[in-house]
Structures are given as structure tokens and as C-alpha cells.
Amino acid sequence: xxxxxxxxxxxxxxxxxxxxxxxxxxxxxxxxxxxxxxxxxxxxxxxxxxxxxxxxxxxxxxxxxxxxxxxxxxxxxxxxxxxxxxxxxxxxxxxxxxxxxxxxxxxxxxxxxxxxxxxxxxxxxxxxxxxxxxxxxxxxxxxxxxxxxxxxxxxxxxxxxxxxxxxxxxxxxxxxxxxxxxxxxxxxxxxxxxxxxxxxxxxxxxxxxxxxxxxxxxxxxxxxxxxxxxxxxxxxxxxxxxxxxxxxxxxxxxxxxxxxxxxxxxxxxxxxxxxxx
Amino acid sequence: xxxxxxxxxxxxxxxxxxxxxxxxxxxxxxxxxxxxxxxxxxxxxxxxxxxxxxxxxxxxxxxxxxxxxxxxxxxxxxxxxxxxxxxxxxxxxxxxxxxxxxxxxxxxxxxxxxxxxxxxxxxxxxxxxxxxxxxxxxxxxxxxxxxxxxxxxxxxxxxxxxxxxxxxxxxxxxxxxxxxxxxxxxxxxxxxxxxxxxxxxxxxxxxxxxxxxxxxxxxxxxxxxxxxxxxxxxxxxxxxxxxxxxxxxxxxxxxxxxxxxxxxxxxxxxxxxxxxx
Numbered sequence: 001x002x003x004x005x006x007x008x009x010x011x012x013x014x015x016x017x018x019x020x021x022x023x024x025x026x027x028x029x030x031x032x033x034x035x036x037x038x039x040x041x042x043x044x045x046x047x048x049x050x051x052x053x054x055x056x057x058x059x060x061x062x063x064x065x066x067x068x069x070x071x072x073x074x075x076x077x078x079x080x081x082x083x084x085x086x087x088x089x090x091x092x093x094x095x096x097x098x099x100x101x102x103x104x105x106x107x108x109x110x111x112x113x114x115x116x117x118x119x120x121x122x123x124x125x126x127x128x129x130x131x132x133x134x135x136x137x138x139x140x141x142x143x144x145x146x147x148x149x150x151x152x153x154x155x156x157x158x159x160x161x162x163x164x165x166x167x168x169x170x171x172x173x174x175x176x177x178x179x180x181x182x183x184x185x186x187x188x189x190x191x192x193x194x195x196x197x198x199x200x201x202x203x204x205x206x207x208x209x210x211x212x213x214x215x216x217x218x219x220x221x222x223x224x225x226x227x228x229x230x231x232x233x234x235x236x237x238x239x240x241x242x243x244x245x246x247x248x249x250x251x252x253x254x255x256x257x258x259x260x261x262x263x264x265x266x267x268x269x270x271x272x273x274x275x276x277x
Numbered sequence: 278x279x280x281x282x283x284x285x286x287x288x289x290x291x292x293x294x295x296x297x298x299x300x301x302x303x304x305x306x307x308x309x310x311x312x313x314x315x316x317x318x319x320x321x322x323x324x325x326x327x328x329x330x331x332x333x334x335x336x337x338x339x340x341x342x343x344x345x346x347x348x349x350x351x352x353x354x355x356x357x358x359x360x361x362x363x364x365x366x367x368x369x370x371x372x373x374x375x376x377x378x379x380x381x382x383x384x385x386x387x388x389x390x391x392x393x394x395x396x397x398x399x400x401x402x403x404x405x406x407x408x409x410x411x412x413x414x415x416x417x418x419x420x421x422x423x424x425x426x427x428x429x430x431x432x433x434x435x436x437x438x439x440x441x442x443x444x445x446x447x448x449x450x451x452x453x454x455x456x457x458x459x460x461x462x463x464x465x466x467x468x469x470x471x472x473x474x475x476x477x478x479x480x481x482x483x484x485x486x487x488x489x490x491x492x493x494x495x496x497x498x499x500x501x502x503x504x505x506x507x508x509x510x511x512x513x514x515x516x517x518x519x520x521x522x523x524x525x526x527x528x529x530x531x532x533x534x535x536x537x538x539x540x541x542x543x544x545x546x547x548x549x550x551x552x553x554x
Binding site for chain 2: 117166169171178193194205243249
């Protein structure tokens with residue numbers, strides 16, 4: 001009889017994690033209530049098994065994996081804890097170490113801290129899942145030889161989240177900064193001169209800033225919360241949180257672009273949105 | 278008889294600009310009062326001609342070029358204006374467009390706005406001097422065929438400064454961000470894991486962050502003011518100033534490293550300083 005893992009919730013990233021677990025022979029449950037048609041379709045394709053409620057899922061599962069937007073991570077953990085769950089609980093969300101420790105306190109000994117680096121894990125080598133805490137090795141074993149490269153790092157609950165915060169603080173922080181700079185150049189009517197200078201002395205940055213616009217438009221709505229978690233991480237270390245509070249504001253201004261078809265979003269759309277808000 | 282230009286003041290960048298003007302046959306004056314022995318030596322090497330006072334320099338010169346720390350730019354312009362100077366005045370400093378316009382208002386019709394991109398201009402191709410305003414072409418002509426690549430851009434007083442702000446907002450902003458992230462990783466005891474992940478998915482960033490430490494330590498004291506000018510530029514455009522207020526704080530914390538010999542400053546020194554302040 002295979003072990004059962006409840007996956008909360010199969011979004012773009014979560015579905016790939018569910019598929020990796022299926023590939024390793026685990027039964028993977030998910031809770032359909034309140035999820036979109038797109039999610040249902042994704043989950044069915046990957047042979048994830050639907051359950052009607054969180055209560056039902058927790059009754060059947062030995063383990064839980066939480067892959068949710070950062071601002072939902074703590075409340076999901078508290079709901080799970082409120083049901084008296086005592087199995088292994090992997091929080092794989094982009095949250096501040098302090099939030100991870102709150103999740104650990106809510107869950108108890110079963111908690112594992114995780115941080116994902118990379119895109120949804122559909123092929124080997126693309127995506128690493130960093131894990132910390134006493135049961136980290138146990139959670140890592142679920143993903144042996146799967147497309148999810150699970151790596152245990154030193155440290156207690158909070159270490160894997162800290163690593164994720166550090167990593168995302170550069171990638172998503174510089175994307176937001178590039179968009180802010182492009183918007184500033186538009187406002188000041190110096191875009192052409194700036195892009196010419198970048199082409200001379202910062203080769204690739206022009207293209208990188210265009211790509212930041214197209215790439216982040218659909219995801220900005222959930223980046224905003226992640227930027228707040230990163231800002232809180234800097235602040236707790238007595239380092240300035242302002243880089244990522246500013247990044248949160250940039251993503252907030254473009255969050256409604258998630259509803260615009262991807263092929264209609266380019267850098268011009270993003271800059272217009274940034275300057276109109 | 279050659280034209281006379283008063284250079285305020287020959288620091289590392291200013292001296293290279295003075296040398297370019299000398300190469301084009303201009304007499305270049307500078308004011309020695311209150312300057313360091315290092316500056317005197319630099320100026321003598323480049324055949325800049327010392328004058329005893331600002332008043333004396335302004336009496337002899339047809340043109341003035343201001344290359345000073347950002348927070349001194351406006352007060353230098355006001356001092357020059359107070360002496361009744363009516364020639365061409367090139368402000369080549371890293372200031373907000375609004376500061377450039379204040380300088381323009383103080384100086385009057387003779388003002389040219391400038392923004393320098395690149396290191397001190399000792400060889401052709403390394404450094405561009407962007408110029409805007411009605412007399413921009415006149416100032417550009419001073420540098421014809423010199424190592425200073427002077428380029429007139431469209432726009433009034435403020436355009437060249439806006440371009441400089443946009444450019445430096447990325448280079449100096451990301452350097453500060455990298456240092457902040459490295460400090461955060463140290464604080465959270467995940468430096469090794471972060472650098473390993475960067476080596477996998479962000480090749481070069483580890484080295485770039487080390488270099489940011491070594492390179493900025495000596496210059497942080499003047500980057501702080503520049504970051505405030507950039508933050509004001511974003512704010513005036515109704516864009517978030519937080520990236521560069523945070524960068525200013527990072528540079529503030531390491532400004533005292535300017536007095537430590539360069540060969541004794543590495544990333545470890547910088548991180549220690551960032552976390553101690």
C-alpha cells in the first residue's frame with residue numbers, strides 16, 4: 001500500500017510537484033473545493049486524486065505539502081493544525097524565516113521547511129527544493145530520482161525559507177527595479193538614450209528589461225506578497241527592507257495584468273500600467 | 278589666445294576631464310584652497326593651473342565645469358552665481374533632474390546639464406558625457422576627439438541628469454542589493470547554500486557580489502548622496518523611491534571603509550560592517 005500525500009494546492013508549481021510524487025509511487029490527494037476549472041484540468045492530467053474537503057484529505061493522508069501563495073501559507077498551516085494533523089508537513093512556500101517558524105510552531109514536530117528555486121519541475125535539472133529542519137531528509141526521500149531536486153541544507157525550520165528569500169530577493173527584486181527604471185526613463189523622455197547607453201555598456205539589459213515586463217505581468221499578483229515576506233526578512237536582520245517594499249509596489253501596480261492574455265502584454269503595456277497607477 | 282575653463286573640482290573623474298580639455302588646447306584652472314595633497318598632485322600632473330580662490334578663477338575663466346559630489350552640486354552653482362558669473366556653466370554631476378533645474382535657475386541662460394557614464398576618462402571609448410539644454414552643443418565641442426565622448430541628447434536642463442539617474446539606479450542599485458543579500462545570507466547562516474545555488478542558476482553573480490564589495494568600499498561615502506538624488510527622481514515621477522533609499526542606507530553603513538587601504542577590503546570586511554551598523 002502506497003503512502004498518501006495531501007497537496008495544498010496544485011497550481012502551476014504544485015502540479016509539477018504532485019507529478020514527481022506520482023512518479024515515485026505516492027498517492028497524491030488534493031481538495032477541489034473553490035479551485036478553478038484550470039486547476040481541475042491540470043490535476044486530472046497528472047492523476048492527482050480529488051477529495052471533497054480538507055478534513056477528508058487530512059483523514060486519509062500521512063503527509064501534507066503546502067504550495068500556496070505566500071500570504072496564505074500561515075493560515076493554511078493553522079487550518080491543518082486545527083484538524084489535529086500529526087504527520088509530516090512540508091511548507092514549500094516563499095515566506096520569511098519568521099513566518100516559517102510560526103508555521104513550525106503551529107504544526108509542531110512534523111514540520112519541514114522548504115524553499116523552491118526554479119520553474120515548475122517538469123524536467124530534471126531545472127528546479128531545486130531546499131529543505132531544512134529535523135525531518136528534512138524524510139521529505140527529501142519522497143523526491144528521490146524525480147525531476148524535483150530535493151536538497152537538505154543545514155539548519156532548523158527557517159533556513160530553507162531564508163535561502164529562498166535571499167535567492168528571490170535578487171531575481172524578483174532586479175526585475176521590479178528594471179521595470180521601475182524603464183518607467184522612470186519613459187516619464188523623463190530619455191528612454192531612447194538610456195537603451196542606447198545600455199546597449200553600449202550593459203549588453204543584454206535592454207532585452208532583460210523587456211523580458212521582465214512580459215514575464216512578470218501574469219505573476220505580479222503573487223509576487224507582491226512574496227516581496228513583503230522578503231522585506232520582512234531584511235527588516236528582521238536589521239537590514240533595509242526598502243528594496244522589496246518598492247518591488248512590492250511595482251508588482252501591485254501591474255497585478256491586474258494577470259487577466260490580460262499573455263500575447264497582448266509587452267513592455268509598453270507594463271510601463272503604461274506602472275505610470276498610470 | 279586659448280579659452281579658459283575653471284574646473285570645480287579635479288577629483289578622480291574631474292582630473293580626467295581636465296586632461297581632455299588640456300589635450301584640446303584649453304587652459305584649465307582649479308581652486309586649490311581646502312583640497313587634499315592627493316588632489317594637488319593629480320592636478321599638477323595634468324598641467325591644470327592653480328588659482329587661489331573661486332573669485333579669482335571666475336574672473337579669469339569663460340566657462341565653468343562642475344564635477345563635485347552630488348550633495349555639493351547646488352551649493353557650488355549658487356556660489357558661482359553669487360559672483361555674477363555669466364559664461365557657460367556645465368553641471369556634470371549625478372543629481373536629480375529637479376536639482377539640475379534648480380542649478381539652471383541659479384545659473385541662468387549659460388547652464389548646460391551633464392551626466393557622466395563610465396569611469397574616469399583616460400582612454401577613448403570608456404566614458405560618455407551626456408549633455409542637454411540650449412548650449413549643450415557648445416559644451417560638447419570642448420571635448421571633440423578627446424577621450425571624453427560628449428553626446429548631446431534631446432531635452433532641456435534635466436534630461437542629461439535624468440539619463441544619469443536612470444543609468445546609475447541600476448548599476449549602483451544592484452551593487453547595494455547584492456551586498457544587502459550577502460549580508461542577509463550571512464545573518465541567516467545560508468551563505469554557502471546561496472552561493473552554491475547562484476553557481477548553478479545565476480552564473481557570475483557570486484563573483485559579481487564579491488566585486489561589488491571590493492569596488493564600492495572606497496566610493497560608498499559619495500554613493501550615499503547619489504542614491505538620495507535617485508530616490509528623489511523616482512519620487513518626483515510618482516514611482517517608489519524605496520530601492521534607492523535602501524541602497525543609500527547600505528552605502529551609509531560602509532562609508533567609513535574609504536579610509537581602509539583597498540587591499541585590506543574584501544567582501545567579508547564589507548559584510549561585517551553592514552551587519553555591525
